[in-house]
Amino acid sequence: MTVLIDQPEFGIEAEEKKVTIDETEFVSDGGFVVSQTNSFGHTFRDYDVESERQEGVEKFYRNNHINQTYDFVKKMREDYGKLNRVEMSIWECCELLNDVVDESDPDLDEPQIEHLLQTAEAIRKDYPNEDWLHLTGLIHDLGKVLLLPSFGGLPQWAVVGDTFPVGCAFDQSIVHHKYFNENPDNSNPAYNTKYGAYSKGCGLNNVMMSWGHDDYMYLVAKHNKTSLPSAALFIIRYHSFYSLHRAGAYTHLMNEEDVENLKWLHIFNKYDLYSKSKVRIDVEKVKPYYVSLVEKYFPATLKW
Ligand SMILES: O[C@H]1[C@H](O)[C@@H](O)[C@H](O)[C@@H](O)[C@H]1O
Numbered sequence: 090m091t092v093l094i095d096q097p098e099f100g101i102e103a104e105e106k107k108v109t110i111d112e113t114e115f116v117s118d119g120g121f122v123v124s125q126t127n128s129f130g131h132t133f134r135d136y137d138v139e140s141e142r143q144e145g146v147e148k149f150y151r152n153n154h155i156n157q158t159y160d161f162v163k164k165m166r167e168d169y170g171k172l173n174r175v176e177m178s179i180w181e182c183c184e185l186l187n188d189v190v191d192e193s194d195p196d197l198d199e200p201q202i203e204h205l206l207q208t209a210e211a212i213r214k215d216y217p218n219e220d221w222l223h224l225t226g227l228i229h230d231l232g233k234v235l236l237l238p239s240f241g242g243l244p245q246w247a248v249v250g251d252t253f254p255v256g257c258a259f260d261q262s263i264v265h266h267k268y269f270n271e272n273p274d275n276s277n278p279a280y281n282t283k284y285g286a287y288s289k290g291c292g293l294n295n296v297m298m299s300w301g302h303d304d305y306m307y308l309v310a311k312h313n314k315t316s317l318p319s320a321a322l323f324i325i326r327y328h329s330f331y332s333l334h335r336a337g338a339y340t341h342l343m344n345e346e347d348v349e350n351l352k353w354l355h356i357f358n359k360y361d362l363y364s365k366s367k368v369r370i371d372v373e374k375v376k377p378y379y380v381s382l383v384e385k386y387f388p389a390t391l392k393w
């Protein structure tokens with residue numbers, strides 16, 4: 090197995106370190122079993138199948154697609170980039186997710202803390218030595234605290250669901266694409282072409298993504314100077330960007346570093362998606378391990 094992990098130094102100017110991956114030798118056989126069906130007996134991410142979640146999820150995407158505009162995202166990034174709302178530790182934030190249920194998800198109606206631990210534990214089974222990836226699993230959805238009053242109490246459409254670039258044409262592969270017809274950017278010639286506000290190979294870092302838990306948690310991790318490698322930050326920031334990592338759209342906006350990091354996101358996605366189940370994790374049992382990882386990669390208190 091060839092996985093090289095440079096542990097970055099902790100410091101403001103420390104560059105995001107790379108974790109290189111040799112896919113041909115990277116075998117995962119630790120025992121995580123991919124389930125064919127979700128808790129409701131359907132295949133994962135089927136947005137059209139009749140189920141108890143279908144109607145609510147579609148309503149969610151209508152609101153999401155109408156309201157996520159370039160100007161809205163710009164405003165949210167500026168506002169939340171100040172990180173002036175709350176001060177707390179990573180673990181305290183995990184516990185806040187006890188009260189959060191995600192309305193965009195056809196596969197899960199459990200409190201989000203379950204999903205965090207299920208994802209992290211599933212990764213740990215197959216990649217026992219990649220502790221940074223376990224921690225990435227634990228924290229990737231922490232941005233959903235944006236739903237809570239002390240974080241601004243944003244509506245679900247501004248926090249969860251798949252993400253996509255704003256400022257250029259909305260790709261057909263995006264879930265419930267038809268609702269973009271009512272998004273004002275869709276009829277704005279500055280934003281409705283293949284490249285829109287961007288240029289070929291400009292790099293995802295220069296692309297504005299619809300606002301939600303991904304970009305927020307990226308901002309929190311980055312500005313609080315995590316020592317996690319760049320692949321972890323990429324996973325956190327783009328894990329909901331299914332039109333890219335599943336459908337292969339928008340690759341014309343990627344640069345070389347994005348291409349490298351996308352390999353890790355593909356690995357991560359398997360655990361994020363297929364670990365969703367009704368099988369509960371014993372939080373108290375696994376807590377000491379995750380708290381030790383948090384100590385390794387984050388300061389004790391973070392600004393949110
Ligand atoms: O419904 C889900 C959920 O909100 C996830 O946290 C997000 O990452 C997915 O992309 C989305 O489809």
Ligand SMILES: [Fe+2]
Pocket residue numbers: 229230302328329
């Ligand atoms: Fe997510």
Ligand SMILES: [Fe+2]
Pocket residue numbers: 204208229230361
């Ligand atoms: Fe997730």
